Structures are given as structure tokens and as C-alpha cells.
Amino acid sequence: MDLGLRGRTALVCSSTQGIGGAIASALAAEGAKTVVTGRRGARAQEIAARLPQAIGVETDLLAPHGPEELFRATVDAFGPPDVLVLNGPGPRPGQAADVTVEDVGAAIEATVLPHIRLISLALPAMRARGWGRILAVGSSGVAAPLANLALSNLGRAGLAGYLKTLAAEVAADGVTVNLLLPGRIRTDRTAAVDAANAERTHRTVADVERESVAAIPAGRYGHPAEFAAAAAFLCSAPASYVTGVALRCDGGLVRTL
Structure with missing residues (x-):
């Protein structure tokens, strides 16, 4: 299947490792001009150098002007993004009973505000040209x-x-907006969560992982490349009638439709 991404510009947030890195590679393989981003600028540039047409940009999306600087670097290199992949680390693990008001503010600042700022920058050009893909990497x-x-x-x-x-609001303008929800994908973030659960429950990380795998009908953790393949489709031209969807890529972990 031709995903219709050749020559498109794709901005992939937090793409120096794990899920984000796999998505950047998948979009680049489809011919998209790809912007690889992360707090480790040298790492972003190293990854970009291995892709057909890409740049690496050092970015802290939580910095006062981080989203704006990233968007400007994208426009300077390739023009306004046709594809915007929203991704980033999640807040620290913890139980609901321990959450403070300050924690809530920090969680919103990390998981919501930078993404809305990037959308506000990218959306006008997408609507004007009648084509755009906004995809957020969420969580099950x-x-x-x-x-x-x-x-x-x-x-x-x-x-x-x-x-x-x-x-x-934007479907009639040719812009799709979707979420892709990972289950247990083998990444550094998943390893950190497993380690936190092991410490909290006084077990080994291996025991925590075995328990997690037992709850997954597929019988294993997923691979970033599997997740990235689903992401590439949602960012594609053939997916033009798929919008407002939260698609899970979780090996059957969540037992609801």
C-alpha cells in the first residue's frame, strides 16, 4: 500500500528513542521529510543522519518557548508540517490518594499544554491546504x-x-486527529514503570514483567516497530476517513472494544 507520505513533512516529538524513534523511522521510510526531536540534540542529529531526508532538533517542549522554537526549525528546514506526531514522557508513577494540586498542574503542563501549543502552530497551514494529520501517542x-x-x-x-x-472541528478541512494507545511496548518508559511497580510491591522486576505478560493475550510485550506501523497508517493518505479515534496497539491487553 502506498501511504502517500512521499514529500510530506513530518514532525515527530520526543523521537530519539523508543516509540517516538520508531515512528520517525517508519515515516521516513515512507518518504516523509522527518524532523527528529528530543532533549539530546546530538542523539537527534545522529538518528536523523541515518534517515533519507531528516534533521535532528534539540528541543525541550517544557521550556517557555520550546514548542515555538521547534516549529520554527521545522518550517525553516522543510516548511510547515503536514504530519504532527505528539509524543512525550509521562508524569511520575504514583497512587491517586497521594496526588497533590501541584502534581496535577505539573501533569497538565507535561502532557497537555505543549501539545496544544504545537497544534495551534501547525493547524492553520494544514487547514489552508486541506490536508493534515495530527496523531497523539497516548496510553492505554x-x-x-x-x-x-x-x-x-x-x-x-x-x-x-x-x-x-x-x-x-477540523474534519471537513481534510485534517484528521487521532490517538494511538500503546499497551506494554518494550521501551525505557515501560522498564521504568515496571521498576517502580517492583519497588512499590517489594518484588523483582522479572516477577512484575511475568505478571504483565500473563495479562496480555498476545503473550508478550510489543515491539516499537509494530506500534510505529500502526502510527504510519494513521498518518497516511489512505487513512483520510479515520478521525477522532483512539486506537489501541496493546496485544489485547485492555478487555474492552
Whole structure:
């Protein structure tokens, strides 16, 4: 299938490792001009150098002008993005009973505000040319809140509500807005969550992982490349009638439709 991404510009947030890195590679393989981003500028440039047509940009999306500087670097290199992939680390693990008001503010600042700022910058050009793809990497906690990830559940659900509302507003302009929700994908973030759960429950990380795998019908953790393949489709031309959707890529982990 031709995904219709050749020559398109794709801005992939937090793409120096894990899921984000896999998505950047998948879009680049489809011919997209790709912007690889992350706090480690040298790492972003190293990854970009291995892709057909890409640049690496050092970016801190939580900095006062981080989203604006990233958008400007994208426009300077390739023009306004046709594809915007929203991605970033989640808040620290923790239980709902321990959440403070300050924690809530920090979670919103990390998981919601930078993404809305980037959307506000990218959306006008997408609507003007009648084509755009906005895809947010979320969490299966959007569909079923996850234990010991209260702040992530809160922030990512808030972003999901905003994106669902936005999807209806811009669909007639040729812009799709979707979420892709990972389950247990083998990344550094997943390893950190497993380690936190092991410490909290006084078990080994291996025991925590075995318990997680036992709950996944596919019988294993997913690979970033598998997740990236689904992301590439949602960012593609053939996916033009798919919008306002939260698609799970979780090996059957969440037991709801």
C-alpha cells in the first residue's frame, strides 16, 4: 500500500528513542521529510543522519518557548508540517490518594499544554491546504486507567478529550486527529514503570514483567516497530476517513472494544 507520505513533512516529538524513534523511522521510510526531536540534540542529529531526508532538533517542549522554537526549525528546514506526531514522557508513577494540586498542574503542563501549543502552530497551514494529520501517542490508561499511574491517567485523558473535540472541528478541512494507545511496548518508559511497580510491591522486576505478560493475550510485550506501523497508517493518505479515534496497539491487553 502506498501511504502517500512521499514529500510530506513530518514532525515527530520526543523521537530519539523508543516509540517516538520508531515512528520517525517508519515515516521516513515512507518518504516523509522527518524532523527528529528530543532533549539530546546530538542523539537527534545522529538518528536523523541515518534517515533519507531528516534533521535532528534539540528541543525541550517544557521550556517557555520550546514548542515555538521547534516549529520554527521545522518550517525553516522543510516548511510547515503536514504530519504532527505528539509524543512525550509521562508524569511520575504514583497512587491517586497521594496526588497533590501541584502534581496535577505539573501533569497538565507535561502532557497537555505543549501539545496544544504545537497544534495551534501547525493547524492553520494544514487547514489552508486541506490536508493534515495530527496523531497523539497516548496510553492505554485513556481506555482503562492504569494502577499506580494516577497522574498519567489524568493528563492523558484530558488531552484525549481535547483531541476528540478538535477532530470534529477540523474534519471537513481534510485534517484528521487521532490517538494511538500503546499497551506494554518494550521501551525505557515501560522498564521504568515496571521498576517502580517492583519497588512499590517489594518484588523483582522479572516477577512484575511475568505478571504483565500473563495479562496480555498476545503473550508478550510489543515491539516499537509494530506500534510505529500502526502510527504510519494513521498518518497516511489512505487513512483520510479515520478521525477522532483512539486506537489501541496493546496485544489485547485492555478487555474492552
